Structures are given as C-alpha cells and as structure tokens.
Amino acid sequence: MNDWPLYEVFIRSKNGLNHKHVGSLHAADAHMAIQNARDVYTRRSEGVSIWVVEAKHITASNPDDKESLFDPAEDKVYRHPTFYELPEALKHM
Amino acid sequence: MMEKELKDFILMMADNVMILGQRLGEWCGHGPVLEQDIAMTNIALDLIGEARNYYRYLGETEGKKEDEYPMKRDVRDYKNVLLAELPNGHWGDTIMRQCMFDCYHYYLLEGMMVSENERLAAIAKKSIKEATYHLAFSSEWVIRLGDGTAESHHKMQQSLQNLLPYFNEMFDPETYEIWCQNRNIAPSLEDVRSSAMEKFNAIIVESTLQMSEKYYSKKGGKTGLHTENLGFILADMQYLQRSYPGVEW
Numbered sequence: 001m002n003d004w005p006l007y008e009v010f011i012r013s014k015n016g017l018n019h020k021h022v023g024s025l026h027a028a029d030a031h032m033a034i035q036n037a038r039d040v041y042t043r044r045s046e047g048v049s050i051w052v053v054e055a056k057h058i059t060a061s062n063p064d065d066k067e068s069l070f071d072p073a074e075d076k077v078y079r080h081p082t083f084y085e086l087p088e089a090l091k092h093m
Numbered sequence: 094m095m096e097k098e099l100k101d102f103i104l105m106m107a108d109n110v111m112i113l114g115q116r117l118g119e120w121c122g123h124g125p126v127l128e129q130d131i132a133m134t135n136i137a138l139d140l141i142g143e144a145r146n147y148y149r150y151l152g153e154t155e156g157k158k159e160d161e162y163p164m165k166r167d168v169r170d171y172k173n174v175l176l177a178e179l180p181n182g183h184w185g186d187t188i189m190r191q192c193m194f195d196c197y198h199y200y201l202l203e204g205m206m207v208s209e210n211e212r213l214a215a216i217a218k219k220s221i222k223e224a225t226y227h228l229a230f231s232s233e234w235v236i237r238l239g240d241g242t243a244e245s246h247h248k249m250q251q252s253l254q255n256l257l258p259y260f261n262e263m264f265d266p267e268t269y270e271i272w273c274q275n276r277n278i279a280p281s282l283e284d285v286r287s288s289a290m291e292k293f294n295a296i297i298v299e300s301t302l303q304m305s306e307k308y309y310s311k312k313g314g315k316t317g318l319h320t321e322n323l324g325f326i327l328a329d330m331q332y333l334q335r336s337y338p339g340v341e342w
Contacts, residue, residue, distance in 0.1 A: 032233075032237075035233070036128035036129075039128060039132040040127075
C-alpha cells in the first residue's frame with residue numbers, strides 16, 4: 001500500500017459554492033480516493049460533493065517565477081473596481 | 094410493559110451492532126493505512142450509534158438508563174450473532190466478516206423500515222443510509238482483494254472459508270424472531286436471506302473467489318450461547334462499570 005498514488009481532494013461545502021482544496025490522501029485508484037476522502041474529510045458534515053484528482057495531473061506554477069507572474073499586478077490599482085460611486089440603493093457590495 | 098419476545102429481538106439487533114462496533118474499534122490506531130483506519134472507526138461509530146438507539150428505546154420502556162444494557166449484562170444475556178464477536182484477524186478477515194454482516198444488516202434494515210413498530214421503523218430509516226455505505230465499502234474491498242494479487246486472493250479465499258460457518262446463523266430465525274415476523278414487526282428472514290445471499294454471491298463471483306458448498310453452520314449467539322471471544326470483549330468493555338459501579342463521565 002506504500003506505492004499508492006497521491007490524490008488531491010476538493011470539497012464543495014454547500015450547493016452554489018466552489019469546490020475547495022482541503023488536503024490530500026493516498027488511494028489505489030480514483031474510486032477508492034473518493035471513499036477515503038468521504039471518510040477522512042467529510043466526517044463532520046463538511047461537504048455535499050467531492051472531487052479527487054491524482055496529484056501528478058496538477059501542473060503548478062513555479063515559485064521561482066513569482067516575480068514575473070504576480071508582481072506586475074501590484075501597481076495596477078485601476079484593475080480593482082474601486083473607482084465607482086455606488087448608488088444608494090445598492091446594498092451588500 | 095414490553096413483551097419478552099420483542100425485547101429479545103431488540104436486544105439482538107442492538108447487541109449485533111454493539112459488539113461488531115466494539116470489534117471494529119480495535120482497529121483504531123492499527124489500520125493498514127491512515128485512510129482505512131479512519132474508515133473502520135467511522136463504521137464502528139455508526140454501528141454503536143445504532144445500538145444506542147435500540148438501548149435507549151428499551152431504557153425508556155423499562156425505566157432504565159441506556160448504559161444498563163451494554164454495561165451490566167453478562168455473556169449469556171447477550172444475543173448477538175457469533176459472526177459479530179469473532180476476532181478481527183488480518184485486514185482481509187475483518188473485511189470479509191464486515192461484508193457478510195453488511196449483506197444481512199442492509200436487507201434486514203430494509204425490511205425493518207416498514208415495521209409495524211414505528212420506533213424500530215424510524216431507527217431503520219436512519220441506519221440504512223449508513224448500512225448502504227458500509228456494504229459498498231466492504232464489498233468493494235472484498236472484490237479488490239479477491240481479484241487482486243495471488244497472495245491477496247489466497248488470503249481472502251481462506252477468510253471466506255473460515256467465516257462461512259457463521260453466515261447462516263443470521264438468517265435462521267429464533268422463536269422471538271418468528272414472533273416478531275408474525276406481528277409484522279420484523280421482515281421474514283427467508284426474504285432477507287434470499288436478498289442477502291444473492292448480493293453476497295454476486296460479490297464473491299466478481300471477486301473471483303470460490304463459494305464453498307461444504308461447511309458446518311454454527312449457531313447459538315442469538316440465544317446467548319457464545320464463543321469464548323465474547324467474554325473477553327465484555328471484560329474490556331465493562332471493566333470500568335464493573336470496577337466502579339455507577340461511575341459517570
């Protein structure tokens with residue numbers, strides 16, 4: 001069982017919300033990963049839907065590219081929608 | 094006042110899940126991998142939760158605390174089937190035992206959902222959701238291991254062989270079960286047997302194991318005649334209440 005692949009687990013906590021990454025686990029195949037995720041990550045009613053994906057299928061950004069990927073966004077405040085006057089009638093924004 | 098037959102029947106239902114739950118709890122911290130360790134204890138807690146619902150029902154009708162039933166009765170008063178008290182063995186043994194019990198438990202609960210006894214019907218409706226998962230879990234593991242490597246196949250065949258003698262007891266009715274069947278409190282065990290056997294046979298076929306035709310069936314648990322294992326389980330379970338009667342958490 002030591003050579004079981006690693007799966008990443010995503011749980012949707014309520015209908016309408018996104019699946020969120022909650023952790024990872026080992027399983028022999030995707031089906032077992034769902035069962036294991038049910039037992040490990042939803043035992044306190046955390047979710048209504050589970051996604052699993054084998055960790056090797058996730059392509060991640062390289063931490064070394066952090067500066068070129070993310071820093072350029074820092075001084076572009078005009079990309080945030082904070083320059084609008086909201087009408088009085090509009091609440092909860 | 095509750096009839097003795099009904100009380101015996103409820104005790105049997107309760108003791109089955111209480112003792113099997115206690116057994117599965119022994120895996121806590123010892124599972125082959127973390128994920129299965131948690132799975133076992135989840136199932137154990139489901140079963141003990143179901144048992145508590147029965148004990149509470151008895152307690153309410155007899156004016157006793159629910160703990161009286163699991164903690165203050167001795168071996169001969171326990172009515173669980175022998176299968177439930179057998180030692181865990183290796184992972185495959187536990188899975189095979191679980192799968193056999195789940196086949197029985199699921200179809201029994203299915204019948205209990207339409208019981209004339211509303212309280213038992215309500216417990217069955219709640220518990221069958223859990224039992225559905227248990228059966229899916231254990232049957233998939235039997236198939237996975239039976240149809241796995243040569244070694245896992247061999248071990249599962251051996252587990253099947255060793256446990257088959259304890260299969261039929263679940264479906265052979267004792268007098269209190271017939272009493273309940275005649276009053277539509279419990280389903281016909283013959284119906285439960287045929288559904289459970291069909292399911293179990295299908296699992297065994299898919300797992301490429303061989304169903305043995307020749308084996309002796311053992312019985313006695315339902316009437317309080319247990320294997321030597323139950324005494325040790327109760328000694329563990331009841332130690333605190335026996336040493337310090339009435340002690341509370």
